[in-house]
Amino acid sequence: MNTTEPRHLAGLDLLRCLAIFIVVLFHYPRPEGHESYRMLANFGWTGVELFFVLSGFLIGSQLMEPVSRGEAPSLKRFYLRRSLRILPPYLIVLALYLFVPAWSESPVQTPAWRFLTFTQNFGLRRNGFSHAWSLCVEEHFYLVLPLTVLALRGRVRAAHLLVGAGALMLGGMLLRAWLWQRHFSMLAPEDTAWRGYDTLLYYPTYARLDGLLCGAMLAALRVFRPATWERWTRGARAGALAGAGLACLGVVLWLNEEHFRYLAHTMLAFPLTSLGYAALLVAMASPTASRVCARIPGVKTFALLSFTIYLTHKALQAQARGALEPHGLDAFHPLTLLAGAAAVLLASLALHHGVERPALKWRSRLEARLSHEPTPRPALR
Numbered sequence: 001m002n003t004t005e006p007r008h009l010a011g012l013d014l015l016r017c018l019a020i021f022i023v024v025l026f027h028y029p030r031p032e033g034h035e036s037y038r039m040l041a042n043f044g045w046t047g048v049e050l051f052f053v054l055s056g057f058l059i060g061s062q063l064m065e066p067v068s069r070g071e072a073p074s075l076k077r078f079y080l081r082r083s084l085r086i087l088p089p090y091l092i093v094l095a096l097y098l099f100v101p102a103w104s105e106s107p108v109q110t111p112a113w114r115f116l117t118f119t120q121n122f123g124l125r126r127n128g129f130s131h132a133w134s135l136c137v138e139e140h141f142y143l144v145l146p147l148t149v150l151a152l153r154g155r156v157r158a159a160h161l162l163v164g165a166g167a168l169m170l171g172g173m174l175l176r177a178w179l180w181q182r183h184f185s186m187l188a189p190e191d192t193a194w195r196g197y198d199t200l201l202y203y204p205t206y207a208r209l210d211g212l213l214c215g216a217m218l219a220a221l222r223v224f225r226p227a228t229w230e231r232w233t234r235g236a237r238a239g240a241l242a243g244a245g246l247a248c249l250g251v252v253l254w255l256n257e258e259h260f261r262y263l264a265h266t267m268l269a270f271p272l273t274s275l276g277y278a279a280l281l282v283a284m285a286s287p288t289a290s291r292v293c294a295r296i297p298g299v300k301t302f303a304l305l306s307f308t309i310y311l312t313h314k315a316l317q318a319q320a321r322g323a324l325e326p327h328g329l330d331a332f333h334p335l336t337l338l339a340g341a342a343a344v345l346l347a348s349l350a351l352h353h354g355v356e357r358p359a360l361k362w363r364s365r366l367e368a369r370l371s372h373e374p375t376p377r378p379a380l381r
Contacts, residue, residue: 010294011284013303020306023047027314029331046273048134049211053277056215064223067153082142084363088355093311097129104128105318121203133203140205141212165217173267180266210274233286242283248276308348316343
């Protein structure tokens with residue numbers, strides 16, 4: 001494992017599995033008459049927020065570890081790692097969406113250059129491969145965080161960092177509230193103008209900084225206050241954090257059902273979700289949680305496949321439903337569910353072993369050339 005990364009934590013693998021599971025639920029049909037399922041699936045949008053918290057923590061740790069040793073993080077190495085981690089499978093799936101119309105779950109209306117420049121999430125209307133919007137947010141984070149770490153290293157105290165993070169989160173809440181008041185406060189529930197809500201307040205990067213910010217702050221805690229991090233990931237404190245995190249997520253579940261898209265939800269749902277998942281991340285980083293999670297079969301494998309599952313699941317599940325519907329099998333028939341799951345799993349495994357792993361091996365060789373060190377073991381983060 002590379003020394004600029006936190007040690008492998010099996011508890012975080014379980015969180016990755018949870019994230020991809022509820023994202024898949026969110027993108028699956030929600031028919032009437034399945035209210036418990038509908039409630040859980042409606043909550044599935046928070047899976048992306050969990051991915052953002054995990055990304056903020058892991059990427060933040062990579063960048064801050066050198067700073068804790070008095071070194072500057074290497075931007076060349078950082079962007080090499082990110083490019084060869086994200087781009088190969090992403091470009092393969094993008095090519096399928098652009099050049100194989102039968103692949104897509106719906107027509108692709110977004111121009112190719114928006115996908116290639118990671119600007120798709122601004123002005124986005126839902127269409128084929130629209131779920132790639134979250135990668136745009138991640139890419140913007142990869143541009144901003146390294147420069148922020150370089151600018152602030154040795155120049156900021158912990159108290160200033162906390163105040164700045166709090167101000168940024170509060171600013172996001174106020175910005176969302178202002179946009180809601182300006183565009184949606186006078187709309188009736190049935191008004192078609194609500195279709196613009198996601199375009200303005202769900203997809204854009206300025207609306208989705210909460211999770212990445214919480215994750216990066218946890219990374220700073222782990223790197224620069226390791227004794228405090230150790231105290232909070234052990235014993236009763238970890239259990240208390242897990243309880244607090246679940247309480248935050250419970251409030252979000254209630255907001256999701258009772259106030260979805262209204263002012264309270266618009267202001268509070270993103271920060272509460274991020275804080276809830278951040279608390280769960282600390283709890284799941286505990287040695288006890290990692291020991292337990294390491295024994296659960298399949299957790300590490302599905303965590304490794306989470307990115308390729310994210311890229312392929314909407315198209316392949318739609319194809320499975322389309323193929324079986326003429327035979328009288330609806331979206332919730334066991335054979336439809338099994339066929340969709342099998343197709344996604346097989347495609348994800350093929351993409352992982354055929355594209356991801358070779359790219360990671362190439363990345364390791366290039367890293368070794370940059371550092372003039374023996375080839376490190378490939379890592380997925």
